[in-house]
Amino acid sequence: MVVGGGTNLLVRDGGFPGVAISLARSFSRIEAGPITGQIRAGAGASLSALCRYAEKERLYGMAFAAGIPGTVGGAIRMNAGTAWGAMACCLSSVQILQKDGEVIRLEKHQLTFTYRKMALPPEHQGGVIIGGEFLLDQHPDGQMATTKELLAQRRRSQPLGLSSAGCFFRNPPSGPAAGFLIDRAGLKGKRIGGAEVSTKHANFIINRDNATAEEMLGLASLVQKMVHRQFGVTLEPEVEIVGISRCCERGENLSEESLPGAFGKIA
Template sequence: MTARHTSALEALLVDQSFDGDIYPGEPLARHTTYHIGGPARFYVCVSSLSALSQLVKTCDASDVEWIAMGKGSNLLVCDEGFDGVAFTLGQDFKTCRFDEEHSSFSVGAGVPLSSVVQDAFKRGLAGLEFAVGTPGTIGGAVRMNAGSRDEWIGSRIVSVTTFSPACGLKRYAGADIEWGYRSCSIPVDEIVLECELSVQSALPSFIRGKMEAALAKRKKSQPLNLASCGSVFKNPDGRSAGALIEEAGLKGERRGGAQISDKHANFIVNVGNATARDVMELIELARTKVKEAYGIELQPEVRFLGFS
């Protein structure tokens, strides 16, 4: 990368009028649920659409890689870090408004999904109980179509607003988006800014019951007391990734500070100062053993950042 390209980005980030907070060399372990990851060249919290537009367009013009991180709940960052810009959405993307006429929430992508679930519960509104206790932001939930086997956020989306570096703001009707398993058809180079979620009135006892059942199931089956990225692998058609890994005899397998959870084998947990290399060794071990035993190629659900 040339000095001219480097200075273009740095000039923006030291500009006093730039609407955001900039952290050079920020360890990304501080910003992922894994508590793993080396430093980013810059970690930025953008507070407005104009700042986001400036940042992304400058990165693209400077040939500097960027990533929208959210809460880092589905991310494994390389130990050596990320030679690019990792950003999160700040102030202007953290609003949540309820429209009584249409019985829907308009939610900024930077809002934690869990807070929307709680807001709906307090208002006696049903439809989001499946997401109780789910980490991460609305933006990440939309991008990954967060949910369970039976319910997912895509089924509740009325519309999504995104930012495209090439085209600016774009709006999609929820029905026009293809919602898949842990995926959606929104182009990968567009940044989710806001979505509209439909809900409906219900008895508080009904909502509470569904939320308590969902939480109890999560607590019983998932290692929520340890740092992780959530599910590591997507479930193959008709099979459970966790069951395949367990049947391959890998539950409890450990490398350094990382362990294939003895509670749910599709979770690799940080049991103490795990490195990204520790986690990657277990990911490759699980893929190899499952492939050997069942001929099934496990596909990662976790995103990787900074790896060659």
């Protein structure tokens, strides 16, 4: 498994039974490309460093990403974004290390972007993103809030400074946002062990006090159940759940639900 900053991951208590490679301390160069408005960034560079670089170069179009933690590679893979835009808006190409060791470049039109996901073409599946090229505007977009405004908005509305993996659930394709539904279900402040539904932003499940992954997932499952019961909406996790539970580590009960990517079903 390739890991960027790990900011969108929840690892089960039994750990990850394999090799996890983090690019966060390498592939971190950020530089101007040969075309005006172009920036090249390594996958291990932090997304905030890329935003700062763009701002310093007076290039516009990346402010939407201000405050999203993690790396450029993770952000490309997740098509990270906010109401103001997503990586798909400003990415022009990616550099991929294929399974056979060859490094290739894929243009934006070869990639499939959906809500919080970027997929490589089937023949390049499993490739590691080692860098991306971004094409930004030389003129500010009058509609776009500034980095400073967006960071302030984030500080006001999110429980920053407390451990979490950001929004736990994806927003449903239509209708109210996940956070709104969780709030309306009366779940703000709900706790299981050390895990808590944030009182500031209901879609954040925070690690308030040494929570185990089991407690975080137990609370997420409760949230999922209550929202489904009250509104008939099935919330899907945005956070990626990887690794195995403790019982699997001991060799007990290796069920499908314990495998990477699986999540508790609605009872």
